[in-house]
Amino acid sequence: MRRRTRPLRLRIVFAVAVPIAIVAAWQIVATARPSLYWPSPLMIVQSFGRTWLDGMIVQDVLPSLGRFVVGYLIAVVVGVVLGLLIGSFRRLRYAAEPVIDIFRAVPPPVIVPVVMLFVGIGDDMKIIVIAIGSVWPVLLNTVEGVRGIDEVQRSTADSYRVSPWRRYVRIALPAATPQILVGARQSLSIALIMMVISEMFAATNGIGFNIVQFQRLFALPEMWGGIVILGVIGVVANVLFTFAERRVAAWHFGMQESR
Amino acid sequence: MSTVEPILEVSGLRKVYGSGPGAVEAIGSLDFSIGRGELVCIVGPSGAGKTTFLRCVSGLLAPTSGTIALEGAPVSGPPPGMAVVLQEYGRSLYPWMTVAQNVELPLLEKRMTRARRAELVTSSLVAVGLPHAGRQYPWQLSGGMQQRVAIARAIAYEPHILVMDEPFAAVDAQTRAELEDLVRGLWQRLGVTVLFVTHDIDESVYLGERVLVLSSAPACILAEIPVDLPAARDQLTTRALPRFVELRTEVYERIQEAKHTSYSADAGGPARPADAVPAVVG
């Protein structure tokens, strides 16, 4: 179904119309009937200056982001490497799939108490929790991506006697990349969730930790500020991922567009 | 039979899929040899087992019995010294690599300097008529150009024998004519041996020095027709020659015959079903 593309100005208006309306309505309602649980947007913005932007950026936001990124990257690397191996050997894949399905069905937050037993409540715990929770989509999609490699591509590599190392790095990995990226995007959301959960549980700093603290102190605008920050991080992470995706799999998008 | 030193020798090739009552004998018994520097075409009716035969020759499929020897060495896996060009050019070129990278890939397995590799890539792209395509991606090119890239990749490999499996079946007629001339030109210039499998009768006579006709499954060589056309061929005049018409008629008749003929172990050769006592496949 073809969409008529509207002029850019109109599209921008459409994009911001509803959000602005929601914020405005919220502000009006909150001013008319103040509620403890639903502070007005103005109050939330004001609280930013007092708390989140005051020193917490360095103390809490950055460490949180750091753990998020490190845990996520570990998950991606481990998932891709294991996925390449498992996906390449038929019998190994048959054997591994049920096991992976079982592990992946463990609700990720449940991992937190387990890991806490081993490594306490420091940064290690959070990074490990993030990595374990988010590795599964990458792993499964890598296996799927390798499995789906075109038979003709395989035969060609066979007939030219391409060495095993090269088959992994220059053929299997690029061929599976579009599918891997699907999994990596899912893993991104899970990693964010795990970051928040690991900090809500037992922590001394971090965004999740502070949201819970604010909640306990009934500092509602500040708590909402934290939720807003999480939302922004989520959106920004997705946008950054899309940029990265376009570069890493440029050939794939080019190929699709040329069809 | 060729009088030149043989480069590829196939004897008693037999391939059976499956076992027991459901077994299908794709190839009954194939015996032939190709001399060094020859251009030999193989034609056969659809489903004759041409693909099976090619996979055996290129080492991708193990035969049930019989031997295949390339330059004296038995083929038990993809042999070095052989390059294969398939029909599905779109799927055999890797879309994440540029044309030049695609052509270069097989060369990475051979010991040579980077300079030599670059040289081979450039010269083979020039040889197929795509001197400036190196930086582009395969999917940016037309079908005919993609097949040229696949051919360039094959010849950059400097193979001793070039095997082509219905390479022009998926290309339009005009492009096919250009590519046929390209293959003949490359063959004459480089002196590489070519084994060309096709279902197009005209193509097989136009290209080949010899045409081997395959029977239907279980396949065997039904006939061998030497093509005594002049060495310099072109699409217009050669195809109009009376001798061309005679040859293609003969091939056509053999193929019609091939549809009803296949290998019979009892007859020790090709036979029509009515003539042969049914053989039991063990």
Place this chain on the structure above:
Amino acid sequence: MTTTSASLPAARERTRARGRAEPFLWGLVGVVVLAIALQVVPALGIVNPQFFPPLDRVVVAFAGELATPAFWSALLATLYGWLLGLAIATVAGVVLGVLIAGIPIVAELLNSTIEFLRPIPSVALVPLVVLLFGISMQATLVLVVYASLWQVLIQVMYGVRAVDVVATETARSYHVASWRQVTRVIWPSILPYVFVGIRLAATVALVLEITGELVIGSPGLGKQISLAQTSGAVDTMYALIWVSALLGVVVSIGSRAAERRTMFWHPSIRGEV
């Protein structure tokens, strides 16, 4: 013996199809290897058995749980919360999806809002729901519905967009009332998408349900896990974790089977793993 050309590809298929039992057998091997590892690795002390007890102790704890009424009521609480949340999310997702995607202007206006709200992790709302509802089933329910709603909504919106325009135009030209258009034309077309959405939402809902129980403390398996952890009953904690994993596997297999059964006639939609 002569064979027709048609049977050649068929024979090749037969050779390949013979291996259908293979995946199942190897899968079994994998699970057995896992069980052995779970027993041997802690028993040999490679991992501290205090933190990761060997499988036999976990199995004993599991058997013990089965005999405890608290376990069963927790299991039921989890299932109840999961199903209720899933049902609400499905209905809301379908209604909203049809409304949003069905009315072109609405879709364009709400697009940006949806794209912004979607990446917000549902767990960020945990403190909020605790404030609003306290430590209760409702708090977890809100979490479950919020997270699963997106799955259903997105799929339904895909489905509505994909509805055959010709079919709707034909209906409109025959002056079929809008309501009947929805039930007779649109609904059957989007049904496969609804089922995919339910399948995806089922897993998400279960995870969020147990998460809520764990983090908020509403009754259910998650709460039991948290209790086991704080009281140091490590064996029981692992037993409960495996139960929740098993539950997840059953839900995943079950929803896939249900989808296949009802939608066997439909070409499959793009696969997510």
